[in-house]
Structures are given as structure tokens and as C-alpha cells.
Amino acid sequence: MLKISELSARTGLSAHTLRFYEKNGLITASNHSEAGYRFYTDADVRRAEFVKTARNSGFSLEDIGQLLSVRVDKLSHSCQQVTDITQHKLDEVNGKIAELQSLQQTLTILLESCCGGPENATHCSIMEALEEGEFRNNAGRETS
Amino acid sequence: MLKISELSARTGLSAHTLRFYEKNGLITASNHSEAGYRFYTDADVRRAEFVKTARNSGFSLEDIGQLLSVRVDKLSHSCQQVTDITQHKLDEVNGKIAELQSLQQTLTILLESCCGGPENATHCSIMEALEEGEFRNNAGRETS
């Protein structure tokens, strides 16, 4: 049975974050002292560690909530449900990477066009390019 | 002289956004009607378009503020100042891409390990991997 600060030390999640996760239904303390102190069982610790791993794998707290409901009742959930969540997250990540790569290209082109020297910016080609607005890549903007 | 809705139509930025940008010092209407309606000159329009292009190039509103101060007084600013802003943004983008690629790899490995079928999740290898927590990539978390 661990107190919240001990679980915090074990998981690297702050006590604040642990309470926040509790408020969001992700973790609970199975036991409480008379005064209301949280006491975490081994199972609680494993659940908290699962949450942390999932978070580090890029899942949102909402995703993690779904993964946890699979976790507590594996018999009623299929592998497909799990891969759906994972695939959806991967699609999201791939989309963001594509956006950022387009941005990366834009910025690289801008940087390559400019001397970067100490001369004044009267003829700076980055400024000119932004002034023209011709190379629009619309990165980061939802187009749908 | 354009009214705000007309500038909105020209730039694709909503009137709300244009007012918001004004509040943040990015754009202004050079003229106003007696009743206080904003009227934008050609120079205002060019400035708004500059802002839009910069935003589409991934610059934050704060970055754009800096770019605009170069823009209004190019003689007192150097190309280097402009490339510094741009390089800084590129570094940021590269960092995010690296994070996301690490995430992408994690998710891909997870997906490859699981059958994704209709069988129940009792032996789902994604769930097992999250349970183990061994493959930690800590994507998206500041480590510094």
C-alpha cells in the first residue's frame, strides 16, 4: 500500500497529475485511510504504470480510457478494437508528420534563399518571399 | 478602403480573427468611419496578407510580430535577425518531427505485433506491450 507521494515516486507522475487522472477516471486508489488519504494497491500501481506507458506511447487520455476499459475486461473486447485505437492514433501522427514536413520544406527554402548576414533587411529574400506569399503551403491549417 | 468583412473575404481570415490580430498588435485599420468602423488601406491589406503568409509558413503570432517589426523598418534590421527567427522555427519543427517519428515507430511496432482480429483481447500483444512498459520512447515529453 503506497501513499500518493510514493506512487508518484514510483511512476514519475506528480501527485497533482495522479489526482487529475483520478478525476478523469483513469486511476483510483483502492483503499483510503480513515482521514481520506489515498492508499494504492499493487494492482493500482500496475494500472498507473499502464497509463504512463500509454501516455508515453502518444495516446491521449481519452484513448487511454478506452484502452483501460479493454484492460479490465479483455474477454468482452477484441484485438480489433485495440488496433483500431492504435491505428487511429498512428494516422493522426502520420498526418501531423506530413504537415510538419511541408512546413520544414517551406522554412528550409526560406533559409536557403537568404544570406543571413549582417546587412540590413532591405533586400532580404525571406521578407520578400513572405511579402509575395506565392509559395503557400498552408501547413498546419485544417483544409477539410 | 475596405471594410472588415471585405478584408476578411480578401484574406480568408475571419473578421473575428482580424480583430484578434489587431488586439495583438499585428494589424491595424489605418482609417475609421465616424462611427468607428474599421477601414483598411492598401498598405493594411498587404500587411494582413503578410501576416497570413507568415502564419501559413508556421510562424507563431509572436514570431510574426518580430517579422513585422523588421518589415516596417528594414534598415534597422539585418538579414541575420530574419534568419535567426526562421532557423529557430525550423529547429522547433525538426524537433517535433523527430518526436512524432519516434511515436510513429512505437505505434507501428505495436500494430505489427497484433493480429487485429475479432478474437478477444486476452492475449492481445498491444495490451501486453503496454502492460510491460518496456519499449518506452517517451515521445512528446520534454526531457530537458
Add this chain to the structure above:
DNA sequence: GTTGACCTTAGACTCAACTCTAAGGTTTAT
């Protein structure tokens, strides 16, 4: 028997870039 470290709660604040609302004033077309 008190100091200091810990715990509790509810709720406000942070970041960025909007987005929207309320409540009202103006302009234009009929």
C-alpha cells in the same frame, strides 16, 4: 505537544490561437 512533512478538496490558472456571445450601434436597400 509541536514542528515539519505530508495529505485533502475545490477550483482557478496556463498555453496558443482562435471562436463565440451579448448587447447594442450603423448602413443600405426597399
Add this chain to the structure above:
DNA sequence: ATAAACCTTAGAGTTGAGTCTAAGGTCAAC
């Protein structure tokens, strides 16, 4: 002269994932 379409402001709400504060209760050690 009145309705529709536009404009104004101040300020609140959104998103996600925390982070922090205030005000107080509890526990262990000395």
C-alpha cells in the same frame, strides 16, 4: 421607416493536459 446586413466592444469559452493555489486536516518524530 424599417428590416436586413453589417459593424462595434468587452469579455467568456474552447482544446488538452496538466499545474498551481488556498485553506485546511493528519501524521511521525523529537
